[in-house]
Amino acid sequence: MRALSFAVALALIAAAHGGAVPPQGQQGAKAPKQGQTAKQVHDPVCGMAIDPAKAAGKSEYKGATYFFCSAQCKRTFDADPEAVLRKAAQKK
Numbered sequence: 502m503r504a505l506s507f508a509v510a511l512a513l514i515a516a517a518h519g520g521a522v523p524p525q526g527q528q529g530a531k532a533p534k535q536g537q538t539a540k541q542v543h544d545p546v547c548g549m550a551i552d553p554a555k556a557a558g559k560s561e562y563k564g565a566t567y568f569f570c571s572a573q574c575k576r577t578f579d580a581d582p583e584a585v586l587r588k589a590a591q592k593k
């Protein structure tokens with residue numbers, strides 16, 4: 502079950518990054534790389550950019566707050582925060 506939703510998340514990320522169709526209503530108004538609003542954060546589990554106000558969940562770990570796109574991502578993080586953060590660091 503986790504594998505399935507992870508695949509969906511990957512597909513969404515791929516669509517967001519590789520999609521040839523620009524988001525409607527924002528043509529050229531902002532540079533894609535530096536134009537992100539400061540309010541957006543990344544889900545450390547799946548890497549999805551999310552708005553903290555709309556996050557499905559959040560966890561505090563070692564003084565930092567992490568936001569999640571879904572309850573499932575939060576559960577994954579809570580189960581083993583170290584592993585999730587280690588993986589996130591390796592992606593870069």
Ligand SMILES: [Zn+2]
Nearest residue numbers: 544547570574
């Ligand atoms: Zn997520």
